[in-house]
Amino acid sequence: MFDDKQLIQECIKGNRVAQKQLYSKFAGKLYAVALRYMKNKPEADDVLQDAFVKIFGNLSSFRSDCPFELWVRRIVINTALTALNRRKINYDITETVIDEAYFEENYGLNDLSYGELLAMINELPEGCKTIFNLYAIEGYKHQEIAEMLHISEGTSKSQFSRARVMLMEKLNNNRLVADRYKYE
Amino acid sequence: MNKSFENQWKDAFYNASEPPSPEMWDKIEAALDKQDRKASWLIWRSPKLGMGIAAGIALVMGSVFYFNHTHTPDQMHTVATVQEQVSARNEMLEKVSDGTSESLQSTAVELLPKTIKKWKKVDQIRELAQQKMVEVQQEEAVRQLQAEALASKSLQANNGLTLAEVKVESQAFAGETKKKKKEKWFSLGAGNSPFNPNFSTPNFQTMALNAAYESEGSLKLYDPPFNMPQYGITTSPTEASNEFKSGGSVSVGLTVGKKIKGNWGIETGLRFTKATATNYTNVYSINKYTGKLNSFANTNIIDKSSGENDVLIGHEGALKYEYNFVSVPVLANYDIALVEKLKAQVIAGISNEFLISSVVRTAQNKKESFTPNNSNYKRYNLAGVAGVRLSYPINQHLDVNVGTTYQHFVTSGIEHSSGAVFKPSMWGMNFGIALKK
Numbered sequence: 001m002f003d004d005k006q007l008i009q010e011c012i013k014g015n016r017v018a019q020k021q022l023y024s025k026f027a028g029k030l031y032a033v034a035l036r037y038m039k040n041k042p043e044a045d046d047v048l049q050d051a052f053v054k055i056f057g058n059l060s061s062f063r064s065d066c067p068f069e070l071w072v073r074r075i076v077i078n079t080a081l082t083a084l085n086r087r088k089i090n091y092d093i094t095e096t097v098i099d100e101a102y103f104e105e106n107y108g109l110n111d112l113s114y115g116e117l118l119a120m121i122n123e124l125p126e127g128c129k130t131i132f133n134l135y136a137i138e139g140y141k142h143q144e145i146a147e148m149l150h151i152s153e154g155t156s157k158s159q160f161s162r163a164r165v166m167l168m169e170k171l172n173n174n175r176l177v178a179d180r181y182k183y184e
Numbered sequence: 185m186n187k188s189f190e191n192q193w194k195d196a197f198y199n200a201s202e203p204p205s206p207e208m209w210d211k212i213e214a215a216l217d218k219q220d221r222k223a224s225w226l227i228w229r230s231p232k233l234g235m236g237i238a239a240g241i242a243l244v245m246g247s248v249f250y251f252n253h254t255h256t257p258d259q260m261h262t263v264a265t266v267q268e269q270v271s272a273r274n275e276m277l278e279k280v281s282d283g284t285s286e287s288l289q290s291t292a293v294e295l296l297p298k299t300i301k302k303w304k305k306v307d308q309i310r311e312l313a314q315q316k317m318v319e320v321q322q323e324e325a326v327r328q329l330q331a332e333a334l335a336s337k338s339l340q341a342n343n344g345l346t347l348a349e350v351k352v353e354s355q356a357f358a359g360e361t362k363k364k365k366k367e368k369w370f371s372l373g374a375g376n377s378p379f380n381p382n383f384s385t386p387n388f389q390t391m392a393l394n395a396a397y398e399s400e401g402s403l404k405l406y407d408p409p410f411n412m413p414q415y416g417i418t419t420s421p422t423e424a425s426n427e428f429k430s431g432g433s434v435s436v437g438l439t440v441g442k443k444i445k446g447n448w449g450i451e452t453g454l455r456f457t458k459a460t461a462t463n464y465t466n467v468y469s470i471n472k473y474t475g476k477l478n479s480f481a482n483t484n485i486i487d488k489s490s491g492e493n494d495v496l497i498g499h500e501g502a503l504k505y506e507y508n509f510v511s512v513p514v515l516a517n518y519d520i521a522l523v524e525k526l527k528a529q530v531i532a533g534i535s536n537e538f539l540i541s542s543v544v545r546t547a548q549n550k551k552e553s554f555t556p557n558n559s560n561y562k563r564y565n566l567a568g569v570a571g572v573r574l575s576y577p578i579n580q581h582l583d584v585n586v587g588t589t590y591q592h593f594v595t596s597g598i599e600h601s602s603g604a605v606f607k608p609s610m611w612g613m614n615f616g617i618a619l620k621k
Contacts, residue, residue, distance in 0.1 A: 031203065
């Protein structure tokens, strides 16, 4: 087994054992990222495969001033966005979204499993889902998202608000159902 | 906007893990194997390409040595300074994200403008880009750099820092690096094309007939023992013909080029061309003293001192001409992006053509060599050049290109009182391999 620095060096040399070790270390997390962006598992598989080929191909350009996990995560996200761009998603939003911002300690996420939360995200329309992932989970600002997706900042904000409202509705409905079962 | 909602989703997903299918590694490994095979295939698929690359290795190695240079001490210091600042900024921001201290936040903000200012400097941008872009496609490197610049802050949501400046500057950086990409290149190329000598002799008819009639006052008759079966005597020597027909040409050369602004560039180099043409004529000269047989065009137009000759008009025969030129083209080029990495270059300019020699095989199958010293050929000529070539990168440093070029002499390659004109033209294919810096 190689240590991290050795591992990267060996991967650059094309050592398959080292490459498999690197893959095993990050595949789970990166696959979870791909699943959040793509419609289904086959598409997420393709993104993960392409991303790892790019990771191994560009490993020699990795500089240690950036955490490695962050670097590979970016590659997966960029690969997913490239795949989504081919679908020519229309991010424009015509409906008015009223997003009443309020603070709550518990939105009910803790009551749901990872799989249930993932299913909720995947029920979002594609444009909303992408922007929600980039803003809420990856932490990009709306201006950055606008430039990445070639949309306006306003569209990014509107899509995010829409996603937020839809997810809150789902969480509320889920809570109502859970409460009903509790009291019945 | 209520960040708590986002943070809860982030907490649920950011470190989530989902194992891919067991076959995933096999697929990735197969794709990597395919990539490795493709790289080998490209060189060995075409033996000609392989030989061409082998032939150019010495030149490429020399160019790599010439173009490569280590960082100057100033550049090293600058790169190290920028890297230190990026690391320091990242450390600072990790602390900021804990929300522990407003003073730390303001310190980080102070740090940020300095880094941005540093990133504005072209030398530093170029140096950092060179480090980051080795063996990486331009677009991927820019995205990674942007991601690295942004992610260290953007991951830590609500850190109170505006990333707009970073984003804008990283885009300027990307634009800057895009502009500075691959300024110079060095190429080895070869080409072949039909060669049209465009050799015309106005008043040839008159010249030839006059010369024939003046030969000892009448046309000479030659008996069969003279052994010129194809050069019989015509009974009606009223038509004198002399025509040069196209042959072919092969050229090899070296080119150096440089981007000057935007998509425009210039290039020059050295090229050697060997071309052939055939002279069909029925007018011959026979040396009065040596009996040497030659074409009338050779002795009376091309050769400076051919001696005293009798002129004979007979059946048409063919003489093969070979020309050797050295050229120094000076061309402008304009890049046009096509699809993916393929680009087209439109080229136009002039070529300084130097005639080294012209070799002709006489009717007696003897070689005769003409140079600018012993003939009316001009040593220097000017040609116009235009063409287009397609260029495709094999890797970050090497491009292969294939194209078509048209060249036409603007000045006549021969000077003679008869007004003979020699303005060769060539239109053919060329291909090459370029090393970029």
